Amino acid sequence: MTNYYLVGSKYGEHNNVDIFPELYRRSVISVGFADEIDLSHLYLATEEEIINYLSERGEPKSSCNALKKFLQIKLGDVVAIKSSGNPKNGVSYLGIQGYAVVVERDGRIYFHDSNELGHCLHVEYFDTDFRELSIGGYAQTIHLIEDLETINSIFGQNVNFANPEIRKNAARLRFNRRIASSEVNTNPQxxxxxxxxxxxxxxxxxxxxxxxxxxxxxxxxxxxxxxxxxxxxxxxxxxxxxxxxxxxxxxxxxxxxxxxxxxxxxxxxxxxxxxxxxxxxxxxxxxxxxxxxxxxxxxxxxxxxxxxxxxxxxxxx
Missing domain, CATH: 3.40.1350 (Trna Endonuclease; Chain: A, domain 1)
Incomplete structure (x- = not known):
């Protein structure tokens, strides 16, 4: 089943450093909590296992809450990357910088980048037009969006690109694009x-x-x-x-x-x-x-x- 997530794109002590250009350049999404710890062994582990591991290492609640959700994002899930979820002039606001689907590269979905981004997931961006929505309640780093009406509001027509029937069976079939062909394979490649x-x-x-x-x-x-x-x-x-x-x-x-x-x-x-x-x-x-x-x-x-x-x-x- 495809899940829909909202993931932030701001780093820094005051959440004032926009890393979206780097995320887009590298085709990833990321979170920077506990960035010195490689969590490869906890990718797709239970939330309880993730929280226990991080708590034992002194990570604060905010770090545990973000990473327990981030490490649940799986192949084929769809992510909206938000610029801000804070109200503007007292009015509910949600800014979206892009939409992406989680993919696998070189046998990995999650990887640890100790030098810059911290915890990363490989994605493919399929829409990068900026959108502003009058929707509130999404100020945290990561949100799992489960309500159908909210999914449609945030993802709009991009829901069609993320339909489970379209995304399932996303087999990775390697081929050499330098060889001319008279036909095209319509499966994911x-x-x-x-x-x-x-x-x-x-x-x-x-x-x-x-x-x-x-x-x-x-x-x-x-x-x-x-x-x-x-x-x-x-x-x-x-x-x-x-x-x-x-x-x-x-x-x-x-x-x-x-x-x-x-x-x-x-x-x-x-x-x-x-x-x-x-x-x-x-x-x-x-x-x-x-x-x-x-x-x-x-x-x-x-x-x-x-x-x-x-x-x-x-x-x-």
């Missing part, structure tokens, strides 16, 4: 690029649906998957298209998380055909995102577009 992570099943479904649509239009011989890490490549007589698929809930999140990858891939391209870059996501562009796309198109030296591929009815827009 482990990618080996700069980092190792489990691909989102929605990503794989979009990739398959959109790729098949391109094949119908241009022919199978012109479409390939996973050439030099590019999700989909379409090669025509005078043009070549790189498509990067992102499964995030907003077009802007897809663009922010995918454009850098496309530019890296473009830097390696040495052919003579005109290279065009495309981000493919599951939702249409919203009105406030149009200016972002226009800015990008006017700022880079590549033909760029965002394409929505609505997977609910297997339709590619």
């Amino acid at each position: 482990s990618r080996k690029g700069g980092d190792d992570y489990i691909t989102n099943p929605i990503h794989n479904k979009i990739q398959s649906i959109f790729g098949q649509k391109l094949k119908k239009i241009y022919g199978s011989e012109k479409v390939n998957f996973e050439i030099d890490f590019v999700d989909i490549t379409l090669e025509l007589d005078n043009e070549i298209y790189y498509y990067e698929v992102k499964p995030f809930a907003k077009a802007s999140s897809c663009i922010k998380n995918g454009l850098g990858q496309l530019l890296v891939y473009a830097s390696r391209y040495s052919g003579s055909k005109k290279l065009k870059l495309r981000i493919v996501g599951p939702y249409p562009v919203e009105s406030e995102e149009i200016s972002l796309i226009q800015f990008i198109k006017s700022s880079i030296n590549f033909d760029f577009e965002y394409i929505d591929c609505q997977i609910e009815n297997d339709h590619v827009a």
Whole structure:
């Protein structure tokens, strides 16, 4: 069963040091209590075992309460990373910096970082748009969110990306993305690029649906998957298209998380055909995102577009 958690992102004596950029960079969530103690042996232990172990080492109640919950967060659980849960001007407030799903890397979910973050869990971020909600009562470091209405309020449409039916059976299947393929595996997979992570099943479904649509239009011989890490490549007589698929809930999140990858891939391209870059996501562009796309198109030296591929009815827009 998928559980939903709210986890803080502030360190320091006064909770005034925002570590979210570092969490996002390293694809982890963390807590800094008892940061000198490696708790690998207590990951997924009972809360009683965790509290007893920490209490015997003189850890305060706040440390025990945070770590007994943090060490229960398991593979496939979904986490909202909060910037603040304190009221503003007497009004209930909850700021969310991002959403992530817990994954396994190199055989580990939990690891201890004695130099910086303390206790860490590997995650894959799938939405990093900032949200402000008028919800109170979440000032502690970690909260397990169990009420369905509250889950929907905090996680919104991201609940769909974290559906247990989507997340279960998240097998880690390694493969070499440098070998071109005419088909795509729609199961969760482990990618080996700069980092190792489990691909989102929605990503794989979009990739398959959109790729098949391109094949119908241009022919199978012109479409390939996973050439030099590019999700989909379409090669025509005078043009070549790189498509990067992102499964995030907003077009802007897809663009922010995918454009850098496309530019890296473009830097390696040495052919003579005109290279065009495309981000493919599951939702249409919203009105406030149009200016972002226009800015990008006017700022880079590549033909760029965002394409929505609505997977609910297997339709590619």
